[in-house]
Structures are given as structure tokens and as C-alpha cells.
Amino acid sequence: MALPQTIPLLGWAWDDLLFLLLSGVMLGAAVFVVIGRDIIRSGLSMILAFAALAGIYVLLGAVIVAAAQVLIYIGAISVLILFAIMLTQTKGGPAGLVFHRQSWAGALAAIGLALLLVMAIINTQWPQAVAERLWSATTEIALLLFGDSLYILGLQVIAVLLTAAVIGGVFLAKREDQPDPGDRERPELTSRRRPSILEQTPPPRTPVPPPQAERSYSTEAEQP
Amino acid sequence: MSQSLDAYLILSALLFSIGTFGFLARRNAIAMLMSIELMLNAVNLAVIAFGAFTPALQAHAALIALFVMAVAAAEATVGLAIVIAIFRNRRTPLVDEYTSMRD
Numbered sequence: 001m002a003l004p005q006t007i008p009l010l011g012w013a014w015d016d017l018l019f020l021l022l023s024g025v026m027l028g029a030a031v032f033v034v035i036g037r038d039i040i041r042s043g044l045s046m047i048l049a050f051a052a053l054a055g056i057y058v059l060l061g062a063v064i065v066a067a068a069q070v071l072i073y074i075g076a077i078s079v080l081i082l083f084a085i086m087l088t089q090t091k092g093g094p095a096g097l098v099f100h101r102q103s104w105a106g107a108l109a110a111i112g113l114a115l116l117l118v119m120a121i122i123n124t125q126w127p128q129a130v131a132e133r134l135w136s137a138t139t140e141i142a143l144l145l146f147g148d149s150l151y152i153l154g155l156q157v158i159a160v161l162l163t164a165a166v167i168g169g170v171f172l173a174k175r176e177d178q179p180d181p182g183d184r185e186r187p188e189l190t191s192r193r194r195p196s197i198l199e200q201t202p203p204p205r206t207p208v209p210p211p212q213a214e215r216s217y218s219t220e221a222e223q224p
Numbered sequence: 225m226s227q228s229l230d231a232y233l234i235l236s237a238l239l240f241s242i243g244t245f246g247f248l249a250r251r252n253a254i255a256m257l258m259s260i261e262l263m264l265n266a267v268n269l270a271v272i273a274f275g276a277f278t279p280a281l282q283a284h285a286a287l288i289a290l291f292v293m294a295v296a297a298a299e300a301t302v303g304l305a306i307v308i309a310i311f312r313n314r315r316t317p318l319v320d321e322y323t324s325m326r327d
Contacts, residue, residue: 013227015227019231023231023235026235026239027235027238027239027242030239030242030243030262031242033242033246033255033258033259033262034242034243034245034246034249034250034255034259034262039252039254039255042255042258043254043258046258046261046262049262049265050265053265053268053269056232056235056269057269057272060232060272060273060275060276061276061282062272062275062276062282062285062286062289064286064290065268065272065286065289065290068289068290068293069268069293072293072294072296072297073261073265073293073296076297077261077296077297077300080300080301080304081254081257081258081261081300081304084254084257084304084307084308085254087308087311088253088254088307088308088311088317089317090315090316090317097251098250098251098252099249099250099251100248100249100250100251100320103248103249105248106244106245106247106248106249107245107249109244109245109248110241110242110244110245110248111241113237113240113241113244114237114238114240114241117234117237117240117241118234118237118238121230121233121234121237122230122234126228126229126230126233126277127229127277127278128227128228128229128277137282137283137286140282140283141283141286141287143283144283144284144287145287151287154287154291158291158294158295161294161295161298162294162297162298164298165297165298165299165301165302166301168301168302168305169301169302169304169305170305171305172302172305172306172308172309173305173308173309175312
């Protein structure tokens with residue numbers, strides 16, 4: 001069954017409908033990422049925004065980039081972020097403020113930036129759509145990346161950067177074998193405006209913590 | 225609509241602004257990192273859109289986007305490791321409670 005050339009009732013091209021749908025989903029998911037109170041839901045809706053963006057890449061003819069988007073962003077970075085969220089969740093987090101107190105300045109800056117960019121885009125003559133769009137530039141990408149061009153240097157720099165990032169990430173996230181409990185009591189946090197974060201959540205300090213020891217630790221912290 | 229570069233660029237600008245607001249306004253460090261990912265995605269969308277409307281640049285645009293993705297992956301790795309390391313010390317992911325250098 002062949003689809004008609006345009007959408008029957010509206011008279012749009014199918015690409016336009018796809019573009020509207022994908023961009024609407026992407027912008028909505030991105031807004032929810034930013035304003036969502038529950039950070040886990042923010043992370044999940046970030047995956048939705050990435051997926052819609054992969055669809056937009058396909059609409060633009062960049063199939064390789066869309067595949068890389070699915071693999072890297074949805075597959076790797078989202079899982080990394082979700083694990084980081086699970087490792088750093090506190091009970092006081094969702095109950096507290098989502099935004100800073102000065103977030104109105106951030107909102108003003110973002111709106112100003114959006115207006116500036118949109119005005120600059122509208123007031124510029126851009127190249128119009130080409131007649132035939134190259135649908136898959138895979139061969140050209142491979143020749144550019146591994147042939148006689150400067151991108152081979154970029155490839156090697158990226159390789160070094162990724163290696164350094166892996167080593168740095170392991171080094172930063174590694175915990176010491178014998179954590180010294182003396183400097184971790186942090187008495188300055190208990191006199192903060194929101195001491196409930198420290199008191200309400202018994203912090204899991206070691207990978208397999210005995211829960212009684214944890215509770216006794218938090219009561220010790222409350223006693224003075 | 226999907227045949228004009230303006231639509232893609234405006235979409236990219238809106239996504240970048242949303243990411244900017246999230247980075248400036250959120251208190252959670254991981255939400256700030258997610259906002260940075262949104263901004264990087266917006267830049268990628270702009271690059272790919274430019275490439276799609278200039279046929280001589282299509283492969284270059286795809287390569288630049290792939291490089292940006294690799295850098296974003298490295299940035300996410302190191303950034304989340306830093307957040308986890310700070311969380312282990314401070315017991316909170318909220319950036320406005322990281323005040324030990326101010327006090």
C-alpha cells in the first residue's frame with residue numbers, strides 16, 4: 001500500500017509532520033528535563049529527548065550520526081547518568097527546592113539568548129534546500145576520517161581523550177580502602193539551613209554497609 | 225517546513241536555551257550535567273543541519289558531530305565521577321551546599 005504524496009486532510013508533506021512531531025517531543029522532553037522535580041524522571045525524559053533528536057537526524061539524512069546518537073547517548077551516557085542519579089539520591093533532594101533562589105536571572109539569560117539566536121537566524125539568508133539530498137554519506141565519512149585529511153589527527157586526539165577520561169573517571173570515583181570516619185562527620189553541615197538532609201538519610205558509606213552501624217553513626221552525628 | 229534550514233536552526237536555538245536555563249537554574253549537580261548534554265545536542269543538531277543543506281559539507285558535518293559526541297561522552301564520564309566524589313564527601317548532590325571554599 002503506497003502512502004499518498006501529502007497528508008490527506010492537511011496537505012502537508014510527510015516530512016513536515018514528522019519534523020513537527022519529533023521537534024515537539026524533543027522540546028517537551030527537554031523542558032521536562034529542566035523543570036522536573038524528580039531527577040530520575042528528568043533522566044528518563046532526557047532519553048526521550050535524545051531519541052527524538054536521533055529521529056531528526058534521520059530526517060536530515062545523517063543516518064550514521066543518528067545511529068551514533070542512539071548508541072552513545074541513549075546507550076552509554078544515559079545509563080551513566082541514571083547510575084549517577086541512583087548513587088547520589090538523597091531523601092531531602094526531591095523535597096527541597098528544584099531551582100536556585102536566583103533562578104530568575106538564569107531564566108532571563110536563557111530567554112534573552114533564545115531571542116537573540118532566533119532573531120539572528122531569521123534575519124540571515126541561509127542556503128535553501130538542495131534538490132537531491134545525499135542520503136547516506138558513509139563512504140565519504142570513512143574516506144574523510146581515515147584518508148588523507150586532518151581528521152585523522154582529531155581521531156587520535158579523541159582516542160587519547162577517551163583514554164584519559166576513563167582513567168580520570170576511575171581515579172576520581174575510586175574510594176579509599178580505609179575511609180577515615182573522623183573527617184567525615186562534617187559538623188558544619190549540621191548547622192546549615194537544611195540539616196534534614198544529613199539527619200534524615202542514613203548515608204550508605206561502604207558498598208555493603210551493616211544497617212545498624214549506619215543508624216548508630218547517624219545518631220552519633222545528631223547527639224552533639 | 226522541514227525543507228528550510230531556519231526551522232532546524234530555531235529548534236537548535238530553543239534546545240540550547242532550555243539547556244542554558246537548566247544549567248543556570250538547577251540545584252542538582254547531575255541535572256546541571258544533563259543540561260550540558262542538552263546543549264551539546266543542540267550544537268550537534270545545528271552542525272548536522274548546516275551539513276544537510278550544504279552537500280559539500282555533509283560528511284564533514286557528520287564527522288564533527290561524531291567528535292562532539294565523543295567529547296561529550298568523556299565529559300560525562302569525568303563530570304559524573306567528580307559529582308560522585310563530591311557526594312561521597314559532602315553527602316548532598318545540591319551545588320549550593322558545596323560551600324566549604326566560601327566559609
